[in-house]
Amino acid sequence: MEMRNVNKKISAVISLVLTVVLAISLTACSGSSVRADDLMEGISPGEVAGKETDAGFTGSMADFSLKLFKKTITEGENSLISPLSVMIALAMTANGADTQTLEEMEKLLGGDIGIDELNEYLHTYYNGLPNEKKSKLSIANSIWFRDVERLTVEKEFLQTNADYYGAEIYRSAFDAQAIKDINGWVDQKTEGMIDRIIDEIDEDTVMYLINAIVFDAEWEKIYVKDNIRSGEFMAVDGTSQNIDFMWSEESLYIDDGMATGFIKPYADGNYSFVALLPNEETGIEGYIENLTGEGLMETIADAQTTKVNAGMPKFSYAYEIEMNDALKALGMPTAFSPSDADLSRLGSSTAGNLYISDVLHKTFISVDEKGTKAGAVTKVEIKEESAEVMEQVILDRPFVYAIVDHATGLPVFMGTVMSVE
Numbered sequence: 001m002e003m004r005n006v007n008k009k010i011s012a013v014i015s016l017v018l019t020v021v022l023a024i025s026l027t028a029c030s031g032s033s034v035r036a037d038d039l040m041e042g043i044s045p046g047e048v049a050g051k052e053t054d055a056g057f058t059g060s061m062a063d064f065s066l067k068l069f070k071k072t073i074t075e076g077e078n079s080l081i082s083p084l085s086v087m088i089a090l091a092m093t094a095n096g097a098d099t100q101t102l103e104e105m106e107k108l109l110g111g112d113i114g115i116d117e118l119n120e121y122l123h124t125y126y127n128g129l130p131n132e133k134k135s136k137l138s139i140a141n142s143i144w145f146r147d148v149e150r151l152t153v154e155k156e157f158l159q160t161n162a163d164y165y166g167a168e169i170y171r172s173a174f175d176a177q178a179i180k181d182i183n184g185w186v187d188q189k190t191e192g193m194i195d196r197i198i199d200e201i202d203e204d205t206v207m208y209l210i211n212a213i214v215f216d217a218e219w220e221k222i223y224v225k226d227n228i229r230s231g232e233f234m235a236v237d238g239t240s241q242n243i244d245f246m247w248s249e250e251s252l253y254i255d256d257g258m259a260t261g262f263i264k265p266y267a268d269g270n271y272s273f274v275a276l277l278p279n280e281e282t283g284i285e286g287y288i289e290n291l292t293g294e295g296l297m298e299t300i301a302d303a304q305t306t307k308v309n310a311g312m313p314k315f316s317y318a319y320e321i322e323m324n325d326a327l328k329a330l331g332m333p334t335a336f337s338p339s340d341a342d343l344s345r346l347g348s349s350t351a352g353n354l355y356i357s358d359v360l361h362k363t364f365i366s367v368d369e370k371g372t373k374a375g376a377v378t379k380v381e382i383k384e385e386s387a388e389v390m391e392q393v394i395l396d397r398p399f400v401y402a403i404v405d406h407a408t409g410l411p412v413f414m415g416t417v418m419s420v421e
Contacts, residue, residue: 037147037171045162050124057121058408060111061087062293069414070288071326072361076236080319080363080415082213084126088141089211090327091118092165093356096157096346097335104332119164129405129412134267135217137412140189142168144182145207145347153207153347167209174201182208190214193364205357206349215403215413217266221248223369233313234397236284236418243420245311245394246369253306253391256299258282258290259400262308262393263300269406273367274300275312276400277393284398284416296402300409311394313420316366323359365415 051057065083073079087109094105094115102115110118131137143161145153161167168185172178179198187195189212197210223246233241254261254276261276276299278287324336335341341355348354398418402411 045166046159048123048163049120050127051117051120053121053125053128053408056113057110057125058297058410059294060109060113061125061408061410062297063111064109064293065411065414066291066293066296067330068323068326070291071329072321072323073288073416074319074321076418078315078317078319078416078418079321080317080365080413081321081361082363082413084139084410084412085211085213086323086359086361088122088126088139088165089209089359091115091122092141092143092161092167092209092211093335093343093346095119095160096154096343098345099342100340101332101334101342102345104334108327108331119160123164125408128407130268130270132268132270135270136215137271138189138191138212138214138216140168140212141165142170142185142210143207144170144172144178144210146174146205147171148173148206150350151206151347152349154345157346174205182210186210186212191216194362197360197362202357204352206354207346213412215271217268217271219369220265220267220269223248228369231311231394231396233395233420235420236398239419241419241421244314245396246314247309247311250308250310251305252303253308253393254299254303256295256302258287260391260393261399262310263303264310264312271403271405271412274402274404274411275310275393275395276402277395277397278399280397284400284418288400288416291400296411297409300404306391309392311392311396312367313395313417314368315417315420316368317364319361319363319365319415321361323361324356327359365413 061083064087068083068086069081072081090105090109094102094109097105097115106113106115106118109115113121126139129137129139141161143158145151158167158169162169170181172181179201182198183196186197191214193214194212198208227247228244229247230242231245233243235241248264250262250264252263254263254274259276259278259282261274264273264275266272276287278284328336335343335356338353338355341353343354346354395417398416400416401414403413404411
């Protein structure tokens, strides 16, 4: 993955791209060279009825999030996924699926919720996620398909994804210009933090479904220079790393019996950083193994209003994972089968059967301090109250974290920090 140097002092920046690559099971000739045509130019997505989030949706979303999180962790490495990003990209794809392929995707994504109802839930949920000046969450979707006579794409599939997900739709020859166009779209939507998602296009690739999310937020209480102190982080491999820790006083303390932690709010009051430090006897692998969607939601909801002396490392890393094996293991193998996949509601090709060839997730996160004059107030408040008895959580060994939205408590992002250097 190519990353541009992002020289910004911000509390958290997360950028990710997820692509679902559709291919045909037989190789065929490529089309003529043309620039991408924007098929939605001058056309507005139709108005559709959404569905307000309820316990059924949040429960299934939390369950999907934790199952996916567990299956996509790379042992011994830092990780980061957005369950929401994966959910949206796969839901867009499921709008083109049928028979067993659709049944498997529906069960994984929504449990008892069918794709039509899931479209309504997701439309309301992600459009309702706050996008404020100091806590910005930007979501963009696009569909790119090869401009060749052998491929027929169903108009209903395109319209549904435009209506519910605001998908931009492009037709292209899938030549060198297409690579520039797709990477340019990704670069723009991630604000330059991820500037490349594909290097080449295989002859049998006929469609890309791309979801991009950028989270850019300041802390509600920012750090100042005196809040930064050096310390040691014990990495998962047992090595000691000398790093900078950011210290603050937080007001929400977590103790679920297997981990302690804290909740640190972002500016505008819409999102929070949830840090979970597994007990040493439990370890991070044991903690994740026992973590469930319902359990995570309860842990966050049961946070105690208690002062916490919180030490958190500054960290920044990129993560990339192919999700094919994880999604197959979670119950949707048929969509990846060249012979058995049924994506007939998406379209058809005279060259062979359509199937998902690749689901690729690329992410980047940077957690840092933001120094402003107002930060002195935070420093003074901490000093004035430091004599009081309070809990202490120092993230000085591998930990789990999540970015959650306050309205539902659902994790928009989840990750692990195994090493800081």
